[in-house]
Amino acid sequence: MNIRFARRMDSVHASTIREILKVTEQPEIISFAGGLPAPELFPVDDLLSAAERVLHETGASALQYSPSEGYAPLRESLAAESRRRGIDCSAEDILITTGSQQPLDLAGKIFLDAGDCVLTESPTYMAAIQAFQTFEVRFATVPTDDHGLISEELPALIERERPKFLYTIPNFQNPTGRTLAAQRRKTLYSIAARYGLIVIEDDPYGCLRYAGKTIPPLKSLDTEGIVIYLSTVSKTIAPGLRIGWVVAREEIRRKLTIVKQAADLHTSSLDQRIVHRYLTDFDSSAHIERIRQAYGERYAIMDATLRETMPPGFRWTHPEGGMFLWVTCPEGVDTNELLREALLRKVIFVPGQDFFPDSSGQRFMRLNFSNASPDSIREGIGRLAEVCKDAVHAHA
């Protein structure tokens, strides 16, 4: 039987990373591919205690249907967390979502018609490209350098492309690890305000800074109500719980809530209460400090090993936080081919291609430094450097 799928499915495909992630389950492979936090740092005992308290004390409510907006006490906690980040908000301004992936889909639903333009960094988070692609949009990209997207380029782009919104990851961007400089944030915001451009600020990694000074989010500048701020507990508590949140002005948040209701009714009542209880009863700041320290060490080891082992012509970013660094290979190297060779040596990464809305970027690779142990990082980067040397020789 010949099934008629929707038109949008012509451009929606399984990503390379998904296929790669299946391979990473083989234990002998060292993976720098996934965006996985270090599982040995999950606060398992505290979350177990939190789960026990929730189910003992309010078990029936924790297992019942609950409001689409989210569990009110957790909205309070996440508003407090957002205020600590410099965002002026209260519990009513918060929408709790099923991870911070979900609001990308929800924002697409409320803003995007077929043929609309979405503005992004290039490269950008691949699952954001996937989420927006389902709305049959076109992408325009903002040039970037080591200090993030070049805000000064925005006016010309906005006037030419008339984008529905700008999607940006200002802190320790996925995939590059780069951070948008403070002055550029101000410039970006004032341009967006001038043009009435909606900005989706995705901030999953902001808390994971191990060097340098915190820069306030775009949302902290948002006097006009044009910034939609997204964050998640995936990198600071645990991703398996799928708890994210949105801070947005009422008109936008209400529409997001309506489409969330049609998408999954609400986010797990139990997981929301576990996270609330954990944030209330345990020392989450001390926990995040441990993560920061560990990731800082892992980054330093990866950077040092890259310097020791990589052949000339390879460059990489030097992030001050987050989970990723981004390698630029010499002209002519195709990281899709490199990955096949790397697999033979039992080390993997993500080739750059899927991070570019136009599928360019064959010269790049993303390396994750949060998930592997220090010893595995040394061993894995050593293996990867061998693969890179071979590639350069083959090409020379």
Next chain:
Amino acid sequence: MNIRFARRMDSVHASTIREILKVTEQPEIISFAGGLPAPELFPVDDLLSAAERVLHETGASALQYSPSEGYAPLRESLAAESRRRGIDCSAEDILITTGSQQPLDLAGKIFLDAGDCVLTESPTYMAAIQAFQTFEVRFATVPTDDHGLISEELPALIERERPKFLYTIPNFQNPTGRTLAAQRRKTLYSIAARYGLIVIEDDPYGCLRYAGKTIPPLKSLDTEGIVIYLSTVSKTIAPGLRIGWVVAREEIRRKLTIVKQAADLHTSSLDQRIVHRYLTDFDSSAHIERIRQAYGERYAIMDATLRETMPPGFRWTHPEGGMFLWVTCPEGVDTNELLREALLRKVIFVPGQDFFPDSSGQRFMRLNFSNASPDSIREGIGRLAEVCKDAVHAHA
């Protein structure tokens, strides 16, 4: 600032039921409105033990990212459950979703272009209407009687409307409580197969039968791979966990998986493992038997009290399972107005209107009998009957 939302948002609105559900949090109100299971029947202690075992034994994996398809052992359990219902399938045929609301959105994504036609019962599940509406479709409805949708009407409808799929709830339908007769299922399936029509079979209530004999699902007849079967643990274990599943042929399931990934990456790893552990270590059949018995009693009490108290001219359905019955009021009664009066007497229900794709159905109301205690049912139906008497007098 004037925000430009997507065109689809013109037809997407907050539902009446959401506004009503906010009111139900006042404890003095007796609610027949929500589709809530009885929370006093949730297996809280067993789920607590299951959660403790999961977090003790494999805490880190239970908190990590996991595959979009779902946790493999839970896919096994849900395949076994589906086989018990007569569906020939294995773990690979299962996609785990964030409740069984999510696959409505996902099916919309993979099948629906703007302007397409969706075929439904009328009335039907209001959040299915909402989910499909976001794809800017039109609805065509299949006539129904006490034995569910009248399959014989399908060929003319299919030829005239060229629908992308039929959405149906064969068991104890929401909102009517009606069940599609066995012979009609066979007729429906053979017509769908003849026309190559995709059928989305939504079966959240099938296990909640308290009278009569189980009828095999449409999916059990599906030699052609045209039926997408949806179910959930929301009514048999707990809705707050947001665990649903899909059984569908590979070509369809793969596409659903890709759009699920863009929608929320995956369903809560922790909740999936808790449900798996619960199904493996505890007696879920005995638990469902308790639910069945309780709901059967509550239905009987509601039906008896309706017979004792309602004025002439009101009719209602006599479901053999599920959570709802459906009241038809005399010509001229508007249940939206009735609801306002009922609120004054501190009893609520859902007016029929939102269950009809064309917003007709002002004569109907949906009553839930699973959530209120037997005493509250007697008291609440008594109050409702007074409101109905007043309405009939006012109208006479």
